[in-house]
Amino acid sequence: MPYPDDQSRVLRWSAVLWVVFGLAPEAVASHDDPARFRYWSLGVPVALGLAYAVSRRFAGLGAAFLWVLVLGIGAVAFLRDGAATLFVASLPLFWLHARTERESLWLSGFAALAALVGDVLRGGDFGGNAVVTAVAYGVGTLLALTVKRRLDRADQRAERLGAELDEARSALAEAHRKEGAAAERERMAREIHDTLAQGFASIVVLAEAARADAARSNAARADAARTNAARADADRTDAARADAADDASRRLTSIERIARENLAEARVLVGSSPSEAVAPGSITATLRRTLDRFAEDTGIAVHAELDDVECDQTTRIALLRCTQESLANVRKHAGAGAVGVVLTRHPQHVELEITDDGRGFAVADARGFGLAGMRRRLAELGGDLTVTSSIGDGTRVLVALPLEERP
8 A cells, every 4th residue: 555755764664673673683693503493593583574565565465464473473572582572673563563453452462472372382381581572472462452552642743733724724714715805896886986976977967957058949949939020039049959959969969988998997897898998099199189089068168288109908998997986076076177197208207287276175184086096096007196176276186107118
């Protein structure tokens, strides 16, 4: 049977010690035996050594070898005085090769009995050999049982520690899974906030404006009915109605465009479209389109200075999302009349600065997902976000992102 490395070393060294201190002395001592016993005295140790080699070579012969060893010890005791030495040297083999503890006890006991019986049949008395054999059996059994108990406790402790380690690994894996799920939820929340939520907010604003335009047009028609006699008033009413219709048309066009963009963003989020569909082309052209639409939808003046910047898709998306979030904050909270956007290319990084002349706010008291989401997004790319604002002084948002190649 295959053994672990430590047990193999133990078996190997026990075999060496058995040969050196058990078989070799018997083989050497055979030269002094009478001629009629000499070959038997030499042949028995040699046969035991060969039997041990065969048992190690073929699995399942360990128990059979131990019975051969019992008979060999009895034969040596019958042939000469001194079998106690072989018995003492053989004791570890009974505990190492027997299948159970009970089998070890019985086989080592039979070996001690065989040594005593062989000594009696040879005509010896219960002298030194018998005493040594009996004492060796008792001490060896006690020592072997003590060592086995300690090894069993060590094995149980190892199993318990292994079970605790497996439990800790399972808990760690579960914690990693939950952490990954939480991180994915946070990422999805940030993406939805930066894309779909802002798009829907724009649709709501545009729809309200379109409804106001429609109400204005209806009011103009009512005024026309009351003042139908005056041609000049009718002309002015027709012009007002035409302007309101144009405004409503623009609003509806913007609603359709934003809805289509939101649909494209949603498809990217659920994985049915590639991420390259977001911010295609250069970041400069993408930001210019975004700023033009913002100015058209809100009527806020936008002043833009945009360098031509070559960057990867991840950086383009980050810059676009920061711009969209900043413009959404301007529209919802700032009450600004003008916005400035500057995109600057530096040797190792790119900077995006967005300023407004709105009412400002206390940065330390800011709450909500927008700024925190921007910071986390930039931190993942090694970038930084600086927000400067105070009540009545407008707001300045500065984004810095490295431009090294990303895998």
